[in-house]
Amino acid sequence: MISQLTPIFGSKTKAQEILFLLNDAKEVVRQGFYEAELPKVELFCKDNHLFLIKSKFKVLLEDKDKVFSNKGIRIDENDPRSGMFFIYLSKDEQKALFASYAELTNNHSELGRLLGYPACCIEFFCQMFNENNTNLELPLTNPWTNLSLREKDAVLLSHFPCSSECGESINLAQKYFDIIRKADAERAKELVISMNLSTATQ
Numbered sequence: 001m002i003s004q005l006t007p008i009f010g011s012k013t014k015a016q017e018i019l020f021l022l023n024d025a026k027e028v029v030r031q032g033f034y035e036a037e038l039p040k041v042e043l044f045c046k047d048n049h050l051f052l053i054k055s056k057f058k059v060l061l062e063d064k065d066k067v068f069s070n071k072g073i074r075i076d077e078n079d080p081r082s083g084m085f086f087i088y089l090s091k092d093e094q095k096a097l098f099a100s101y102a103e104l105t106n107n108h109s110e111l112g113r114l115l116g117y118p119a120c121c122i123e124f125f126c127q128m129f130n131e132n133n134t135n136l137e138l139p140l141t142n143p144w145t146n147l148s149l150r151e152k153d154a155v156l157l158s159h160f161p162c163s164s165e166c167g168e169s170i171n172l173a174q175k176y177f178d179i180i181r182k183a184d185a186e187r188a189k190e191l192v193i194s195m196n197l198s199t200a201t202q
């Protein structure tokens with residue numbers, strides 16, 4: 001499953017999120033794509049009855065952490081510079097539209113709520129995030145909430161946990177892992193090894 005979705009969405013992490021969406025573990029998913037990457041994604045969404053809303057702006061790439069940090073310079077969608085569009089995917093058109101509007105208006109808490117992040121982590125983000133503090137990654141104590149391997153395509157969460165031991169984040173990560181395990185045993189095994197997860201807690 002993950003291996004089929006990965007060529008369309010560009011990474012295993014992005015493919016996982018689509019799996020969570022299709023399994024109703026997430027109501028809205030937000031991902032960044034360049035223009036040339038969009039046709040494949042749009043076709044998949046059409047075939048799978050997912051609504052896709054594209055941001056009215058592009059974001060110039062400063063770092064690859066956009067999806068986590070919301071950081072980046074917004075430019076007009078017609079600007080000739082190469083920027084990344086955000087897309088909001090959902091089975092519910094209204095929720096995808098609300099998410100795009102929340103982002104456009106910098107309403108971090110509403111966006112986080114629509115993306116299914118725990119309230120404690122949304123509050124943490126809103127208090128801590130600013131232009132000079134865009135990476136809210138905290139010291140790692142619990143492997144389930146580990147974000148440090150996201151560049152290596154091994155991560156379960158798409159938000160900054162308020163603490164590595166945040167119970168709601170751990171529950172979410174385990175719920176997501178369970179979906180992956182049922183859909184794609186090989187990917188699950190890969191994550192257990194790379195993230196040092198203990199499946200004994202399952």
Ligand SMILES: [Zn+2]
Nearest residue numbers: 120121162166
């Ligand atoms: Zn939390």
